[in-house]
Amino acid sequence: PWLRLRELKKAMPKTPLQMLLRGQNLLGYRHYADDVVERFVERAVKNGMDVFRVFDAMNDPRNMKAALQAVRSHGAHAQGTLSYTTSPAHTLQTWLDLTEQLLETGVDSIAIKDMSGILTPMAAFELVSEIKKRYDVRLHLHCHATTGMAEMALLKAIEAGVDGVDTAISSMSATYGHPATEALVATLAGTEHDTGLDILKLENIAAYFREVRKKYHAFEGQLKGYDSRILVAQVPGGMLTNLESQLKQQNAADKLDQVLAEIPRVREDLGFIPLVTPTSQIVGTQAVLNVLTGERYKTIAKETAGILKGEYGHTPVPVNAALQARVLEGGAPVTCRPADLLKPELAELEADVRRQAQEKGIQLAGNAIDDVLTVALFPQIGLKFLENRHNPAAFEPLPQAEAAQPVTKAEKPAASGIYTVEVEGKAFVVKVSDGGDISQLTAAAPAASSAPATAPAGAGTPVTAPLAGNIWKVIATEGQTVAEGDVLLILEAMKMETEIRAAQAGTVRGIAVKSGDAVSVGDTLMTLA
Template sequence: MQPAVALPIELRQKICNAAVDLMKSVHYLNAATVEFLVEGDQFYFMEVNPRVQVEHTVTEMITEIDIVHAQLKIAMGGDLFEDLRLPHQDALTYKGAAIQCRITTEDPANDFMPDTGRIETYRSPGGNGVRLDAGNTYSGAIVTPYFDSLLVKACVAARNFRAAVHKMRRVLVEFDIRGVKTNIPFMLNVIDNPTFQAGEAGTRFIDQTPTLFKFPDDTQREDKMLKYIGNVTVNGFADVAQHSKKYYPDVEFKDDFQPIAPDIVTAKDVLDQQGVQGLQQWLLAQKQVLLTDTTMRDAHQSLFATRMRTKDMLAVAAASQKALPQLFSYEMWGGATFDVAYRFLNENPWNRLKELRQAMPRTLFQMLFRGSNAVGYQNYPDNVIREFILEAAKSGIDVFRIFDSLNWIPQMEKSIQAVKETGKIAEATICYTGDIMDPDRQKYNLDYYRQLALDLQSTGADIIAIKDMAGVLKPEAAYELVSTLKDALSVPVHLHTHDTTGNGIFTYARAVEAGVDVVDVAASALSGTTSQPSMSSLYYALAHNDRQPDVDINNVEAINRYWQGVRPYYQDFSNGMTGPQTDIYQTQMPGGQYSNLQQQAKAVGLGDRWEEVKTMYATVNDMFGDIIKVTPSSKVVGDMALFMMENHLTPDDVYNQGTKLDFPASVINFFAGNLGQPVGGFPKKLQQIVLKGQPALTVRPGSLANQLTLLRSKQRLSAKLGHEASHQEVLRYILYPKVFMDYDASHIALRARITVRHTDLFPTACGSVRRSNIELAKGKTMIVKLNQISDPRCRWCPDTLL
């Protein structure tokens, strides 16, 4: 910058005079740069550069002397005063102030390493007092490793330094350079820094100002979004077969619901004001059956492999709270949503929880928690389980539905205790399998479930949930089971089922008659088959019944119309089930696993043999001793079924050749006791075959695990990330180290805020029929249309032209 505004005018004049005297003493003729260091009111000579430096532009702008032209004329023998018409030294003056910023293809977030690639967009600023000294830079130019990183010198001049700062900020903002990283974000931080604006930036300014290296996450978001859309358009989306673009009517939804009436008390109000005991008493006193809406969690997990995006939930969240304040809770977190958000949606599930909580502050939020497996597929140390629950409760979860995939209480105790510590609701869960009414299937009989529920209540459960994950609880069995539990327990009973067999409404009607307190339902558009029964269908099924849910059915239908518009966009992830599947009574496959396992079968080339996979699933369950099947134990059965199908194995083959087989890791972990102990124990012969001499656990795995030092984990993760890891980042790294690091790398690479992209563009990207509008921010919409996909053999053509 010129002049050095932090120096007194007298000191500046002394430095200038010293430079002139120095050059006179050696009889120097031509342009040169003399450099000094200043400390206090003293200055020290450094060096002379007998040439014009890159900083010459700011001197030219305030003196109005063309230094480059002058040096050439002098070299040709011209006279400063006669030929160049320059003023004498004592008449030399300057006006205003000037600043120069060198725009380079260097990445300030990576120690200013030079970046390479194609400059896809190059637009530069202009205006009064703006000068750009640029090289051969243009859209389409290739920046190679041998290319000088300097793209352009941006210079501004104004009447004073403050005005020059404001003008330079405008210039930097108006630059639009995409395709390669530049140092513009760093330059903006410098320009905006108060120390620089005061003209007091010294030689240690950068080293002592770490905030200069804090950059926004959404730089070049439009360009990165176009890259994503182009990539998916050409290469497809994971697990989605490429097909011609399908178009659906835009989702039209108007939130014209009235605020919650003053006389309505929500379940969340009761919990916050009266605590858990108050909520229990309030719940038991309700005449009508209460409802939990699973649309934002288990419904889409069961129907289309957990692919629903946060954007589509947020659009209706606030309206749902106003429209249906009488609901008991919304299940919207946990289960497979946690890792799928990272793996496939490029989303942070903690952000989903935060944003939904902000939209629905008077609604109970419920999550599915896998006991000692948390939201993962393995056992974690007790302190990790506790820390995760504490963080989830702090972030907005009210009801923790805690289950163990084998109904083994020792695997649930620590989780229940941690939830009790937070003052939230511990909903301990019975996973239902078998048929209590079938005299030939008495491994899991009524006495078993009754005693299990009593033991869970003694452990501290605030609510007992019946989790019918496969939808095999028949209506009469539901009546008997709920009646027995209501007689035996002093806490509320909450029933969860899947409508896979088509009997869900009948099952609920009988459970309501037996006195169940809460049941799980979904919006009609996302109900049925592997999802939960329909909310509105249950309402009408209980017409003229004293226990009919107290909801406004018109509001139920209005919210459902929104989900009707959203569901078609996820059709590519659908499990393809269009009606009841009564063979589930034989396979007992959980509804939440159905679509996920179907996707896995497709991935290994077994998509066209799905019926055989289901049959093998039932066969494996029998081999394992008819175990409780819910994540992660259901995954073990699914993995073994796929393994046997891929390798053309029968049960006899496994028993006869098992010592030579490399079984899936999940199967080995199961038989090693790493998931806990199944009811009735392991089938000994098969356990020996799978483990091949490896010892098996007989105690709770978490009791043997070393407690993780979270501080040490945070330090390691911070080193990997390059910034101080948050507590949430530490927890998700512990649960899913590779998945989280892959997500972090992908998120940094995209950093395009793809959550704003319409779901229409998420799995199938862009079609050539019509434009797609993407609202980036209020008042800012990006319009995208596919114009061309080039021949892949064309070296010089872009892959896509958007």
């Protein structure tokens, strides 16, 4: 990732490069100590980053302060962000107050981040007008096209005096992304807001990315047009594709509508927090858990518990009191800036990465701190990346455009024309005859698997996996006596850590998994006798 940034800067030395920075979360899902925030910003600027759009999923300015100050101290552009959302708790005054707080912290500009595409044209006009009327600050607007209102919102914001808007080249625009650049350029041509951009040159860029997009077709979401469900669920484009992917992994793609209906309820329980990374993933994953387990909050993800405990910062309104009491277990919620509770951790992180690198024979980069930060921010995949930095085969194969694939005609049906394919988790044997016709389709014999076996009758009450994922940590031990509610193990699924707790008191028997094992929904992990 650091090399990519340097190469982009080398190719575009005069073009300011911009990144999103999640305040105290940086690029991760937890708060990092201030020394890590400071060092990450320093290295990002050194490697070529110019503009930092700093936001916080809770819209808590305390969580943005350290990052914004670090950006300015290293001579880069600090853009404070309003993560736009709607709820009974959010009014025009909410956004004006947050703008003032960010200006007091110190920013070079303000961005309105409409990650879900729910900013209506009239609301955009009002919000931009009021901010520009009250404050002398450069204002930028970022809207997603998911609901179909983004183009209108951008136009009304321009009329109200916004200084900049985000668009995407047409061949990479719309659906989960942004309005098309060319459309807005054409709309504003000949007006006082004429961009001066050459539509013919833009078309050359669009043509280039049409071919690029073909290579990534397999990774696109299901959305082909606008989706009005987002007006209710307020799901950002990236979150929607994540939900689709997560439900496919759980063999529950048919549950998407139920999950979208559950998301606003979870969001209300968590204090009407905005849905933007990482809270969008937290709310979405908890909604998936609620739907798949058939019982709301039967399982509470670690990150959901963190929001209820105040570990992510202030929520717009108080969280569900009963849920909060359940996760606090008699303790007190966090009321200070969460990062104030963190000790400096950079030295410890660096020592740990260097130790692991030495044990595994990993050659760290010349600027080893960049590798340290990579592992610190992406602990589950960072080390794997370092181990295989020069082994592309260890990662996803390079995507290939369909047009680039040579078409060959099979000479005759043969053994090589028989394949085992997996469809939604089920294996089938497929025989393809000359011309590509499928002449035979039979279910494949079950392959040998290391998945946990079903507990035999009478062996006790099985503890099963509520989700497909990987075992992160086994906490219980064979023969241990546990009480109802005790944490038995931690499952990593859908980018979140889910604690699997004992549904009853008993003695742990037949632990069938270990850290790193992959499990499917319903697999028996252990039993309680």
